[in-house]
Amino acid sequence: xxxxxLSPTTLSKAALFEAQAVKTSARRNRLLSxxxxxxxxxxxxxxxxxxxxxxxxxxxxxxxxxWQFSTDAYLNFLFQRDIFDDxxxxxxDFLIIYLRSFLFAxxxxxxxxxxxxxxxxxxxTRPPAQRNWWVLLITIPFWSNLxxxxxxxxxxxxDEGLINNALLAxxxxxxxxxxxxxxxxxxxxxxxxxxPFMVLPLYSSLEKLDFRLVEAAYDLYATRRQVLWRxxxxxxxxxxxxxxxxxxxxxxxxxxxPLILGGGVHLMIGDLIAQQFGSGRNWPLGCAQALILxxxxxxxxxxYVRNTSGKVQHG
Amino acid sequence: xxxxxxxxxKDQPGFRSIAVICLLVLYIPVLxxxxxxxxxxxxxxHWEGVTLNWYGSALLNExxxxxxxxxxxxxxxxxxxxxxxxxxxxxxxxxxxPWRGLAAAFMVINLPLMVPEIITAVATLSFFALIxxxxxxxxxxxxxILAHTVFCIPFAYMPIRARLEDMDLTLEYAAAxxxxxxxxxxxxxxxxxxxxxxxxxxxxxxxxSFDDFTITQLVxxxxxxxxxxxxxxxxxxxxxxxxxxxxxxxxxVSILFVSVSxxxxxxxxx
Numbered sequence: 232x233x234x235x236x237l238s239p240t241t242l243s244k245a246a247l248f249e250a251q252a253v254k255t256s257a258r259r260n261r262l263l264s265x266x267x268x269x270x271x272x273x274x275x276x277x278x279x280x281x282x283x284x285x286x287x288x289x290x291x292x293x294x295x296x297x298w299q300f301s302t303d304a305y306l307n308f309l310f311q312r313d314i315f316d317d318x319x320x321x322x323x324d325f326l327i328i329y330l331r332s333f334l335f336a337x338x339x340x341x342x343x344x345x346x347x348x349x350x351x352x353x354x355x356t357r358p359p360a361q362r363n364w365w366v367l368l369i370t371i372p373f374w375s376n377l378x379x380x381x382x383x384x385x386x387x388x389x390d391e392g393l394i395n396n397a398l399l400a401x402x403x404x405x406x407x408x409x410x411x412x413x414x415x416x417x418x419x420x421x422x423x424x425x426x427p428f429m430v431l432p433l434y435s436s437l438e439k440l441d442f443r444l445v446e447a448a449y450d451l452y453a454t455r456r457q458v459l460w461r462x463x464x465x466x467x468x469x470x471x472x473x474x475x476x477x478x479x480x481x482x483x484x485x486x487x488x489p490l491i492l493g494g495g496v497h498l499m500i501g502d503l504i505a506q507q508f509g510s511g512r513n514w515p516l517g518c519a520q521a522l523i524l525x526x527x528x529x530x531x532x533x534x535y536v537r538n539t540s541g542k543v544q545h546g
Numbered sequence: 547x548x549x550x551x552x553x554x555x556k557d558q559p560g561f562r563s564i565a566v567i568c569l570l571v572l573y574i575p576v577l578x579x580x581x582x583x584x585x586x587x588x589x590x591x592h593w594e595g596v597t598l599n600w601y602g603s604a605l606l607n608e609x610x611x612x613x614x615x616x617x618x619x620x621x622x623x624x625x626x627x628x629x630x631x632x633x634x635x636x637x638x639x640x641x642x643x644p645w646r647g648l649a650a651a652f653m654v655i656n657l658p659l660m661v662p663e664i665i666t667a668v669a670t671l672s673f674f675a676l677i678x679x680x681x682x683x684x685x686x687x688x689x690x691i692l693a694h695t696v697f698c699i700p701f702a703y704m705p706i707r708a709r710l711e712d713m714d715l716t717l718e719y720a721a722a723x724x725x726x727x728x729x730x731x732x733x734x735x736x737x738x739x740x741x742x743x744x745x746x747x748x749x750x751x752x753x754x755s756f757d758d759f760t761i762t763q764l765v766x767x768x769x770x771x772x773x774x775x776x777x778x779x780x781x782x783x784x785x786x787x788x789x790x791x792x793x794x795x796x797x798x799v800s801i802l803f804v805s806v807s808x809x810x811x812x813x814x815x816x
Contacts (some may be wrong), residue, residue, distance in 0.1 A: 484662025
């Protein structure tokens, strides 16, 4: 408001009154954010602080924690104490699961980008009426129940599922190919789950693309490929980064997909963490594992903030 | 605009086929799941004929009833509370002069979107275990309602805030010029214009709560089975097309609410 810079004498009494009213109501308006902030503060932020504390405590035998300081949870992440001579042995089991999950998330992000970019571009170049239909068709799976969608994949790739039945009937194979509970199943499930998360931010960025620049490039004798790589893709970089992040972060922490399609055999970080709170009965370890995942997510977010002007897109 | 040359420069070879493939990949598995809910055979994979029996047996199932009841109690309450909070917060963060801590408040509101769900799940579990252990406090199904409200707020907040930002401020100024009190200006001008945003936000909040599995599974106590948890319990038993029928019902609810939210949001946009 410019009123603050004007001297009061230049303002009429009414205007002054109005400015005052706007100001007080503006200050009162601030308080309106309080209920949301309090609820998220108590039931969202405080729990995160609690797991930070828990990660430095000792596990109680039947789940929960004992209030006794310890860094065992973090040590246990990389080492295992030898039962006989009490030395620390380097045990990379958890690290391997983290690296596997990272690899899954990276492959998911890349394939989603390779499929999602052409799709988003195609959508963005449709006439407006058609565009709306495309957006709705991509939005529906974006919001649909992930558990049910994962179940749908499971039905298809089971030993007695549609793919195997079809191949058997055609005589291509004589016994079913095992796909469920393999790495392939998890990878497929992740792709299926997160593809819409890539397409929507890409679309919202490509929709704003200034096609006069494309035209200019063609006028300067650029080939289609050059236009794509040197004009369209650089211009849609914010959308590409947002899309990659929206796929990478949930894929890294995926829980439902490996739970159903990995069958507890092929773990990802998400199941590993949940396991510590279930059959593992080691809450501090689970908290430490969750915080290590959180750190990875923060690195990704930091990368995102550094590479964009700081406007978060939500599809 | 529609002259052929302009359309031509926008074309990239092969992009159409990839787009169509994406759409097929996204929809075929779900469609197959839905089709098999009509299968008259008792196997999930062998097609024998068309029947609606599985819907009948699903809807008559006692466990399904109690799961559906829990789900509705949780998601309706969480939707109402989170939509009210989100609406107030959106006004408190757009209709104000920038205040110190605004950026931080914005981050807090969006926090549940940035933290992976499994972390929120175990953190919430630890939190409720702690207050149950220390203060003997257990809100029963209220635990789930509170957990859901937290992650519903940012989803409700987004469309409401977008609507507030798109709104023509001159209308509110005009009301003030005509001696409307701030409350009257809000009630008679801002709120009616905001309704589509609120509806769209409430629809999204309802979907995410209705569909939530990860957080619910970890936080739910005994007897607090929701529909997604019920499906998960069914997967681990010998499966019949009943599970397809229930899954289809869940999908249809999602589709209905997404479409409603989408259409409301579209109508205001153009």
